[in-house]
Ligand SMILES: Cc1ncc(COP(=O)(O)O)c(C=O)c1O
């Protein structure tokens with residue numbers, strides 16, 4: 001888990017804070033890169049998962065591209081050193097300003113989510129005298145079998161172009177002067193742990209790819225998005241996601257023509273385990289039926305449990321469970337004025353006391369980036385080890 005030196009570092013700092021294990025991050029990036037290189041696959045990091053600058057610089061240093069969902073993410077990606085020809089821009093509601101920013105920065109590709117957006121990008125590109133590369137984000141209607149709040153590839157979701165709209169896209173692409181179809185794009189959801197879902201995605205991508213090729217479009221890239229899940233229950237045993245098994249599925253089931261590139265947009269699987277939210281117990285409230293640990297971190301720092309009832313493993317770092325501890329069941333809550341401000345109910349953890357350090361694990365993805373200032377909370381200062 002955490003070394004003695006790291007723990008000593010925790011004890012000198014004001015809580016709560018995010019801790020990033022950059023050594024683990026680099027091991028994860030290296031495992032992903034090696035597995036992707038095996039098949040010549042390219043990975044763009046989905047920077048919505050974590051845009052901490054040191055984290056981004058590490059990721060860029062390994063040669064990943066950047067997958068962005070706002071004009072500010074595009075700017076930030078370029079600022080920290082991602083080459084603009086490795087930056088892609090997705091998102092169901094790109095504003096005109098954001099599109100112009102991305103055009104001016106000469107990004108590689110817009111992942112376009114509607115016919116109307118194609119028209120707008122074409123017009124804005126004409127206005128600045130450019131030709132924009134686009135990929136169509138198509139809703140494949142494949143169930144990701146993940147939490148319903150983070151599934152994106154079903155017809156009922158707002159994301160992507162539905163398949164019945166493809167003829168209109170093809171027709172428009174054939175006459176638009178300032179956009180160029182680079183490929184097709186899919187993303188069916190996040191925290192996917194059942195890998196057979198990706199096999200179903202491949203089958204659908206093959207069908208749609210054929211549809212375009214039969215109509216004379218030459219697709220340079222097939223972008224299959226991200227979504228690979230991590231093991232929130234066993235962060236020490238399964239520190240690094242099984243990238244080999246993941247890429248192997250696409251290698252086996254995706255039909256690609258010689259020279260056709262396959263792109264991925266991984267977020268969570270790259271950064272989740274390297275981040276931990278470190279917090280202290282402020283109060284222990286013992287009731288008759290329930291015991292509460294009130295932490296100094298809350299849903300404002302890590303929203304996932306409140307938003308998706310997401311599980312994060314929690315550990316008391318100030319007590320040695322094996323040596324001295326009885327196990328208790330606590331509801332572990334934060335200080336925010338909301339009943340959903342709860343990290344876990346009936347959590348089994350060693351008997352805990354005011355001042356104990358509590359680690360909330362696997363918080364590197366969709367943690368700090370989703371924080372809010374609600375209750376006028378302080379902005380946190382991260383802590384790193386290399
Ligand atoms: C378009 C797109 N690409 C990539 C990702 C990254 O997903 P994940 O963090 O699950 O790999 C997301 C988020 O779900 C997304 O919406």
Ligand SMILES: N[C@@H](CCCC[NH3+])C(=O)O
Nearest residue numbers: 150152190191304365366
């Ligand atoms: N924010 C979500 C993932 C959403 C991914 C973006 N489409 C989570 O914390 O699990």
